[in-house]
Amino acid sequence: MTDINSVVSEVSNLKQRLDQAQLSYRDASLKSRREIVILKRLITRLVIACRGINSELDERLESIRHELEQPTDISKLIPRLAVIERLVNQQADIVxxxxxxxxxxxxxxxxxxxxxxxxxxxxxxxxxxxxxxxxxxxxxxxxxxxxxxxxxxxxxxxxxATKATHAADVVEKSTYHLELVAELQHLITEIDFNGEHGNQLIEIKSQLNNELDTQQLTKIQFQVLRLILDATLYERQASQSFLNNINSDLAELHKDSHQTADKSYTLHQHRSELDNELSHVTQQLKVSLSDNTNLEDKRPTLHAAANEIDSIVERNIALQERERALIEQQQHNEKQIQQLIQQTHSYRQRLHDQEQSMLRDSLTLAYNRNAFMDRIQHEYHNWKRYEYALPVALIDVDSFGEINSKFGHLAGDKALKIIAKNIQQCLSDTDYLARFSSDEFMLIMPDCDEQTRNKKLTNIREAISQLPFRFKDQNLSISVSIGATLFEGNDDHHVVIERTVKALASAKSAGTNRLIWIS
Structure with a gap:
């Protein structure tokens, strides 16, 4: 029985040792497989990193990588890895x-x-x-x-490459030359100067339609700059002169009014004195006539009273002349005041017109870019406060450059005028249209629901595509592409403008006469 127990005990110990040996073997096997994976990964990276540096090294690394793909004993690869190590060291020295x-x-x-x-x-x-x-x-x-x-x-x-560069420069200068001419014409159109300076600018604008060399164009640029400076100085001097004249006239009117008031007060005093004297003489006559004495005895008294009345009448006539002169002076002052009012109104109207010309695009009569930036900032603050729908759209004329190049800038200007007018006809009074660039218009539609804004933009596209354009005896159809978005979340007006530009780019990349909304 004891022998059996000892045998069972020995068997149990052997079983435990066998289990431990199996665990150790499994751990060693897992470790070996991990090492093979790591080695395989390392060799693969070495093959990629060292490829093309040394042909022998490439071949040996590729061979080992291939063998690692197959079940193999790692120990057999150690000598070959030593050769690779030597080659790598040699290559490192060479590098x-x-x-x-x-x-x-x-x-x-x-x-x-x-x-x-x-x-x-x-x-x-x-x-x-x-x-x-x-x-x-x-x-x-x-x-x-x-x-x-x-x-x-x-x-x-x-x-x-001097010759080739020179030729390219000629083409570039030619393009720049045309752009500069167009910009100068647009600038002269934008400027609203009266008188001699305005006439000279109009003459220069007509000269720009002729073929000009670089020297002539440079000279014209300086002429335009000088005329703008001179006209600005003239306007400033005219404004100062106007204000000085107004101040001088007002001072004169103030002086005349003060003198008139003094004269009126003096006349009033004299009139009161005459009235008192006349009342006194009248009272004396009444007393004299009430007596029952003979009138012949009263003749000297009556004669003295008559003389005194004559004197009073003469003095009264003199006062009437002074009153008439005073009334004429008052009428003259009133005319001067009316003239000053008229001058001030005309000057204020001119300032208003100049202010409008600064806010309006002179070609299309839509608002200009500066006015648009002020308006969209204002609408942005209102949107932040009242949280109503605020859509913004960017409208671009399709292939507008081809119209200018094929038919000329006058044809392009005519097309822009008609397009802007037709866009405006599709809008309501609360909408705001501005010319954003040469052939782009920005549109703000405050508090406009989805159905209404989509209908407006669709009407704009359809109306313009149906317009009959005719240039140089050629019928031409023009369309517009529209990119639109809404103020949302943490948007500000800069972000919304950028998003409309992206929306327009998407619309134009999709073709012509397209409308794309993005958020």
Whole structure:
């Protein structure tokens, strides 16, 4: 029985040791598999990183990577890994030496390039930045070489492509020339000066329709600038003169009014004195006539009273003349006041017209960009306060550049006028239309529900697409693309404008005569 117990005990111990051995073997197996995975990953990365550096190294790494894909004993690969380690060390020494030489060549090439004549200042700065950035890393030096090659290419283009550059410059200058002429014409149209300066600007605008060389155009630019400065100075002097005249006239009127008031008071006093004297004489006559004495005895008294009455009448006539002169002076003052009122009203109306011309686009009569920016900021604050729907749309004329290039700028201006007028006819009184750029219009539709705003924008597209345009005996149909959005969440007016631009870009990329809403 004891022997059986001892045997059972020994078997139990053996079983425990066997279980422990199995666990150890399983752990070792898992560890081995993990190591194989890590080794496989390392070899794969080495193959990718070292590819193209050394052909023998490439072959050996690829061979080991392939064998790791198959069940194999890692210990058999150790000698081959040692060979790869030796090759890698050798290659590292070679790379280090090549990197030193490469760094030296970069400095030599950079110094050579820096001695190039007429090298632009910005290019010199870029070259200096490349040379000052020493690095022991091969990748950094490769980047420096690429940068150095770019600088070489720029230098060669500056020095050797003179004829081609000149031809390109001629084309570019020609395009710039036309754009400048158009901008000057638009500027002269925007300016609202009267008199000689305005007439001269109109003459210059007509000259811009002729073919002008660069020198003539430059001269015209200075003429326009000088006329604007002179006209501004003239307007300022005219305003100052107007104010001085108004002040002088008001001072004169104040003086005359004060004198008239003094004269009126004096006349009133004299009139009171005459009335008192006349009353006194009348009373005396009544007393004399009431007596029963002979009138012959009263003759001297009556004669004296008559003389006194005559004197009073003469003095009264003189007072009437002074009153008439005073009335004429008052009438003259009143006319002056009316003239001042008229002058002030005319000047105020002119200022109002100038203010409107500053807010309105002179071609389309829609509001201009500056006015739009003020209005949308105002609407933004109202939207923040009252939280009503606030849609904004950007309307762009499709292929407008082709109209200008094919039929001329006058045809383009005519088209813009008609388009702006038709857009305005599709809007309500509370809507706000502004010319945002050459062929773009911004539209604000405050407190407009979804159905109404969609209907308005659809009506705009349909109305313009149905307009009959005719240029140079050619019938032409014009359409517009519209990008629209709403104020939402934490939007401000800048964000909304950017979103309308994106919406318009999406609409134009989809074709012509499109409407796209984005949020």
């Amino acid at each position: 280090h030496k090549q990197n030193l030489r490469l760094n030296q060549k970069i400095h030599q090439a950079g110094e050579t390039l820096s001695r190039h004549r007429d090298l632009p200042v910005q290019l010199r700065r870029d070259l200096r930045a490349v040379l000052n950035h020493d690095s022991g890393a091969l990748l950094d030096n490769h980047r420096r070489i690429l940068r150095l090659l770019e600088l070489y290419e720029r230098t060669i283009k500056l020095g050797s």
